[in-house]
Amino acid sequence: MATDSVAVQLTGIEKRFPGVIANHDVNLTVRTGTIHAIVGENGAGKSTLMKTLYGMHQPEAGTITVFGEQKVFRSPSDAIAAGIGMVHQHFMLADNLTVLENIILGYEPTKGGRIQYGEARTKLLQIMTQSGTHVDLDAPVSDLGVGQRQRVEILKVLFRGARILILDEPTAVLVPQEVDELFSNLHRLVADGATIIFISHKLDEVLTVSDDITVIRAGTTVAEVQPKEVTRSKLAELMVGSELPSPHGRASEVGTLVRLQLDRITVAGPGDKHALDDVSFEIREGEVLGIAGVEGNGQFELCETIIGLIKPLSGTLAMEGENITHTSPHHRLMNGLSYIPFDRHREGLLLEAPLWENTLLGRDGDPQFLKGPFINATAAKADSRQVIDQFDVRTPSELVPAYALSGGNQQKLLVGRELSSHPRVLIAAHPTRGVDVGAQAAIWEKLRAARDAGLAVLLISADLEEVIGLSDRILVMFDGCINAHLTPAEATPELLGTYMTGGVQEVAS
Amino acid sequence: MSESINESVDTAVSKLQRLFKGSGQQSVLITLASSLAAVAIALVLAGILLWATGKSPFDAYSKMLEAGLTNDKLLETVQRATPLIVAAVAVAIGFKMNLFNIGVEGQYLMGVFWAAVVGAYVHLPSVLHIGLIFLVAMAAGAIWAAIPAILKVKKGVNEVIATIMLNTITLSIIDWLFQEKFRHEIPGQLDVKTKLLPTTAWLPDLVKNRLSSFVFMALVVVIVFWLIVYKSKFGFRLRASGANAIAARTAGISSNNMIVTSMVMSGAIAGLAGMTYLLSTSHAYGPTRPEGYGFNGIAVALLGRNHPAGIIVAGLLWGFLDSVAGPLQIAKIPQSIVLVIKAVILLTVVIVNEVVGRRVAKRTADRTAAQLTLPVVAA
CATH class of the missing domain: 3.40.50.300 (P-loop containing nucleotide triphosphate hydrolases)
Known part of the structure; x- marks a missing residue:
């Protein structure tokens, strides 16, 4: 040839x-x-x-x-x-x-x-x-x-x-x-x-x-x-056209307050199989817990269980000591929990709606956006402009429909929306999937800043570099179970790959 | 051919966009322009049909205008439009939630029937009496609409199928109740109805026998619809659930609640559609009951793109076409041409809106991307 x-x-x-x-x-x-x-x-x-x-x-x-x-x-x-x-x-x-x-x-x-x-x-x-x-x-x-x-x-x-x-x-x-x-x-x-x-x-x-x-x-x-x-x-x-920061390094310390705790959570799956089997972990203030795993090994069910869209068969879920196992998703989202979903088009955005309605979605219970039973559009638009500004969403204005933005900018908007309600626990599923390096660096920086301010983050990502670079601890999920606990220092893509495909971790004595 | 159409649509769209640059009314104006264009296309197509059957389209249209633009016929237009507008609002509430409430037909008949029955047996001061009748009609429609909503939430039954079947069931139930329980015969009168409403429950006409004051109620319904759907928190959630049910669910909005609430609201509004007939024309329920408000309401909601202003305009257009059917018949032009025109308008509007909508979406996306590529033009 x-x-x-x-x-x-x-x-x-x-x-x-x-x-x-x-x-x-x-x-x-x-x-x-x-x-x-x-x-x-x-x-x-x-x-x-x-x-x-x-x-x-x-x-x-x-x-x-x-x-x-x-x-x-x-x-x-x-x-x-x-x-x-x-x-x-x-x-x-x-x-x-x-x-x-x-x-x-x-x-x-x-x-x-x-x-x-x-x-x-x-x-x-x-x-x-x-x-x-x-x-x-x-x-x-x-x-x-x-x-x-x-x-x-x-x-x-x-x-x-x-x-x-x-x-x-x-x-x-x-x-x-x-x-x-x-x-x-x-x-x-x-x-x-x-x-x-x-x-x-x-x-x-x-x-x-x-x-x-x-x-x-x-x-x-x-x-x-x-x-x-x-x-x-x-x-x-x-x-x-300029130099970029990498995901590594942190200045602050992980705190002692347990923000989110899962205790022996089991969730029904298709047939007799459990989508989640006896999953327990906790995340402290200022901590990023990374979940590595091949997609479809229970990560989605894990997120939906935490925000309350799936009811677990057994186990308890607590936020800062309060048992939230039986509360509604609305209650959880209004009380310090935020969620960056897996698929921004499917689960995150109203593509036909203007950006300001998108930044309002899920936050319309906040009194600052309400005037009696009505939406305070002026306040919502101002807030949207602030999100656009702070998260560097490249758009002519907040009135543009969401479909008109590029993927990276849609994602920045979504991350901005979830962080601007000042959550105490954030579930971030593939927060930088399908976005360019510039947007990725920007999102990482925002996540890190929020973490330093005490946010507890559950990070789910297919990008191993991201998991290793951002997390304070790493869990590997395989077939609905947690089958490995690692520190970022000992985690290499190869090692993670082994556990992700079902390899069993040898427990250190 | 299709490319040149696309190009001309593009040019028109970009002209309008430039004309109303940055204003919120932009999309409304584009919608309006494309709807008008669609109506014009429909008139041409219907004209061809007329011509093919050996009638002159010019004669037919000039007859329509001549007959339709008289005071009497314009009043009739509004009178006929009133129930259609109310029914269309009911349909539009469903559409906003992505629910297709075909059951408006049955829901307003339930409203008329129960309002007639209850209204005839109470005696109250006029305002309260009419208010009570409205409430009964709304409750009857709402309860009837709740059935498909609950079936959908609990059993996953498609609301289209449930509401279509309920329409048939409605007729049987009402006929049976009417014949067996609430028939009220007056000796010497052939006209069999339910018991006549006391005059305290009669809505005054604005123009005697021409225009009922219920038209004001219809306006109130449209305004309330606009406030609730476009301005309220509830409406925001409704529209969010309709636009992307999964995203709404992920944001903590319970879609089951939204389905039941929006169907019940839709049914309540539907219950009011027959009130001109009950309170201004007939003052009782009888075999001359109105027909087709529900189905025409679907057409009006589609034509008006579920928008309050659009629904009013579309309702008036439908009312106008209905009102000129009679005069056409007298002029030896088959009045079924009115049905043909309605159908063709509906089809062209749906097609034209779809084509224009896609082009607008594409252009918006391209222009936004383009604006950001060169920082020079970024606002």
Whole structure:
């Protein structure tokens, strides 16, 4: 494979929206048969650029050249015809159809009006062998995990004959094991001649997996580097234009007051299995307790039990000595408990509603936002502006609907909302998932400041670096149980990985 | 074709956005403009249908305007719009919570029936009497709406199915109660009704036999709806639960409570929809009972996009179309064209709003992203 032939070349791309410029003077050269990473902060213009390349909108200036041929894409179908496929961050699969049906949907091979399932199956088996992926073609998509769903999405794109794959933050939803698997698949695809454009915030991944890296800042390409030439911090600097703090280190001490205590909590799961089995721990003031674990091992049930959405079968739950096992979620949330949920779109935000209504959600019981039975919109908006200000949410105003913000800014808003009610206990589930390094650093800093002021934090994260860097103690959850207690000093990603997949901790005598 | 439509929608949207830059009314104006455009498209489509059946659309429309823009017909428009507006508010409360209350039809009949029965047997000063009748009607509607709500909360029964079935059950129950228990025959009269309400329970007409003063009550209903849904804490929770039930639940809002409360409120308002008929026209329940307020109310709520102002405008439009059906018939133009126009308007409004809504959402997102890319333009 000639690696110096060029798969995609973008020259002088400019994309304007009424009155403003989202991309200007963007130049990108992607060599055939390479993994090319595009990094940049949220809102830097990566998505705009990828939408241009995928034909979702047309640039005002500049040229797109694919395999040496200049192209004008009027729509994604033009891009697909040119061999470009896109795997979106949010999967677009029909749960009630099988894998095979999902893959051929909209691209069904037919003969005389009948779908040729056999033909599609043969072709897919061939693609799977070539790319080294495997998915059960007859399984309903509803049975698949996140990693497998992503493989289906990739197969969907390959089935349409794509030779250039755009992956939009593909690892945002994956656990470490799945990430490794994805990367080995990507390497197989590249070895087979495919070209991959990979959008990511996770700089470590970018550095390990990619052949070339293009950095976008403020709408334009600012650097093209090779992974061996740069360090992580250098790359981060290129992205945000300044140096970033790391998650390590703390100045304050963990206090003595127990803020949250779980005593032998057991929660029913599907069938006879328990989603949580005899879970006990406590968190003190000013302490961050990290929970590491592969998603789906009881973390979600743990959070929902603590905020009161799931009633435990047995066990007690106490906040600062007060038994709250039988109180309502509303009572808990109004009395010092806050929750940054797993999925900001699903559980956290009203996407269609303006930001000020989003910052009000869950806090509308606070008398400062009320005038009798009515909402004091002026106060709520002022408060929202304060959250936007303090948490550096990049938005023109508090009146913008939440869907208009980038993921990182939505998350900052959410974290801001949860912290601005001055909670004493915070459950933070994946507080920096799918956000760029700039936003991540900002969120870490806010969490640390709140912790120093006495907040007890339960941190649940798939990002092991985050767990190790922020926590004072680390627990590993596996299959609804806590199967390891570690200090951040002794926890390494490898060790955590062992416990996360069921390894048993040897108890020190 | 579709692209050029998208482009022209884009241009229109961006012009409106620029015109009303930063004002809160922006989305209202876009909605208004797109609804008007939809009505215009619907009139063209219905015109084509008329033309295809050999009638002149110009004749038909000019006849409609000619007949409709007289004082009498305008009063009739308002009179006919009144119950539809009330019913639409009832439907809209459900919609705001993502509940589809198809049972308004049954709920207002329950309201009319029980209000007629109870109202006929009490004697009170006028204001109290009418107040009591309103309360009875609201209670009857609310209780009837509570059934599907409780079924949904306790057993997970879809409210659409429950309310549709309850509509049928309502008719049977009321017919049976009327025939067996509350029929009140007056010798020498063919007209069989429940016992006539005492005159203390009669609502005065604003214009004799043309316009009932119940129209004021309808306005009160719309204003209260606006205050509750858009301004109150309860309304905020209702809208939050409707917009994202899981996020609302995570924020400590009990969705079961919201389902029951919003259905009961919806039913209570629905109970009032038949009050023009009971208190101003018939003064008793009888076989001439009104029909279709519930279903037309759904249409009016959809057309008005569940917004108070939209509901009033849509209700008046529906009232106008109903009021000109008669004159059309006299002019040898089939009055069913009115039904066709209503249906086409509804479809075009839903489609146009969907198309415009998507474009507006996309543009808002793009513009916000774009504004932030270049700090120069950030406000």
